[in-house]
Amino acid sequence: xxxxxxxxxxxxxxxxxxxxxxxxxxxxxxxxxxxxxxxxxxxxxxxxxxxxxxxxxxxxxxxxxxxxxxxxxxxxxxxxxxxxxxxxxxxxxxxxxxxxxxxxxxxxxxxxxxxxxxxxxxxxxxxxxxxxxxxxxxxxxxxxxxxxxxxxxxxxxxxxxxxxxxxxxxxxxxxxxxxxxxxxxxxxxxxxxxxxxxxxxxxxxxxxxxxxxxxxxxxxxxxxxxxxxxxxxxxxxxxxxxxxxxxxxxxxxxxxxxxxxxxxxxxxxxxxxxxxxxxxxxxxxxxxxxxxxxxxxxxxxxxxxxxxxxxxxxxxxxxxxxxxxxxxxxxxxxxxxxxxxxxxxxxxxxxxxxxxxxxxxxxxxxxxxxxxxxxxxxxxxxxxxxxxxxxxxxxxxxxxxxxxxxxx
Ligand code: SAH
Numbered sequence: 405x406x407x408x409x410x411x412x413x414x415x416x417x418x419x420x421x422x423x424x425x426x427x428x429x430x431x432x433x434x435x436x437x438x439x440x441x442x443x444x445x446x447x448x449x450x451x452x453x454x455x456x457x458x459x460x461x462x463x464x465x466x467x468x469x470x471x472x473x474x475x476x477x478x479x480x481x482x483x484x485x486x487x488x489x490x491x492x493x494x495x496x497x498x499x500x501x502x503x504x505x506x507x508x509x510x511x512x513x514x515x516x517x518x519x520x521x522x523x524x525x526x527x528x529x530x531x532x533x534x535x536x537x538x539x540x541x542x543x544x545x546x547x548x549x550x551x552x553x554x555x556x557x558x559x560x561x562x563x564x565x566x567x568x569x570x571x572x573x574x575x576x577x578x579x580x581x582x583x584x585x586x587x588x589x590x591x592x593x594x595x596x597x598x599x600x601x602x603x604x605x606x607x608x609x610x611x612x613x614x615x616x617x618x619x620x621x622x623x624x625x626x627x628x629x630x631x632x633x634x635x636x637x638x639x640x641x642x643x644x645x646x647x648x649x650x651x652x653x654x655x656x657x658x659x660x661x662x663x664x665x666x667x668x669x670x671x672x673x674x675x676x677x678x679x680x681x682x683x684x685x686x687x688x689x690x691x692x693x694x695x696x697x698x699x700x701x702x703x704x705x706x707x708x709x710x711x712x713x714x715x716x717x718x719x720x721x722x723x724x725x726x727x728x729x730x731x732x733x734x735x736x737x738x739x740x741x742x743x744x745x746x747x748x749x750x751x752x753x754x755x756x757x758x759x760x761x762x763x764x765x766x767x768x769x770x771x772x773x774x775x776x777x778x779x780x781x782x783x784x785x786x787x788x789x790x791x792x793x794x795x796x797x798x799x800x801x802x803x804x805x806x807x808x809x810x811x812x
């Protein structure tokens with residue numbers, strides 16, 4: 405296949421590139437290149453599912469180019485899967501799939517809305533996932549089903565059979581690309597709708613729209629979908645629609661093993677007594693509130709499981725949390741640092757509150773901070789951590805709400 409490079413004015417940042425899976429996409433390619441002069445056509449070794457498209461796509465994506473692929477969504481997801489599976493941060497250039505016949509434009513990753521809209525306009529169609537208000541559910545409206553599933557921490561052995569069954573029966577699967585990759589393999593006739601990790605609400609709305617059309621839709625979350633996951637996003641989207649629009653959709657939530665449970669099991673039973681889970685992400689709540697919750701949880705002598713402990717955008721989250729916790733808990737408090745639990749690169753370490761190194765923690769890590777009773781024992785040559793089921797009657801951590809005394 406041969407496509408001439410367009411002449412173009414110097415773009416700001418790397419120019420967007422166009423990759424064409426096979427000859428079926430050539431007429432659409434010409435229309436896109438005519439309408440978007442900054443688009444550069446990149447030749448590749450060929451083959452829809454072969455290494456050619458995948459290698460070229462990964463190369464351009466890694467070089468920071470927004471990528472427009474004239475290929476079906478699933479092909480693009482499969483082509484990019486090797487790089488996305490190891491990507492620590494979801495931030496990256498836009499990736500847009502355009503159906504070879506020019507009948508659909510689907511922004512899959514990054515900020516592809518503006519470019520996607522121009523491509524769609526060039527093809528005389530709407531942008532998938534961005535247009536159309538939900539259809540009201542009339543008496544004759546098809547009754548679709550939306551199942552939100554938890555994949556567990558990673559390995560399929562820790563996935564509930566009911567979740568696997570829902571995935572097997574799905575017509576459409578919606579989720580963050582990394583999790584779609586984890587949830588597969590899928591059959592060719594199943595439609596995959598992958599997106600960027602930061603677009604939970606967009607993903608939830610898309611899933612509701614598809615289900616309202618009568619389709620059998622599964623939304624995937626890692627761990628448990630109700631713990632900082634997609635089940636909540638779906639219900640928020642439903643709530644925000646505030647009307648009968650999606651009321652006909654049957655919604656079901658299937659649980660998964662959450663990261664805190666999976667991490668705890670690796671070291672023994674640190675969550676054996678009262679515990680709480682907190683997210684350190686301040687994307688959706690102010691840091692002030694996070695710090696206050698940490699302080700109160702530490703004072704209440706709860707074991708604390710920390711999700712989203714540290715991100716590239718806010719690398720000081722965990723260090724700031726440790727300042728709060730160290731003021732309330734002794735330095736010898738056991739701490740579990742569990743990264744990629746249930747995945748091939750799993751690393752689990754037991755340390756103390758004094759020795760936690762925030763640099764060793766990232767967004768794929770779960771941190772468990774022990775209570776005053778959490779203990780380490782050795783069993784089978786391994787350090788085991790547990791929090792006993794009993795509580796000494798004289799160890800009540802706070803005597804009054806205004807009491808500023810730290811627990812011991
Ligand atoms: N719904 C998920 C949590 C999503 S929030 C669940 O129930 O597990 C994302 C955070 O979960 C990550 O920042 C990390 O703190 C934690 N996490 C998810 N999967 C993990 C895993 N396999 N290993 C360690 N931490 C994990």
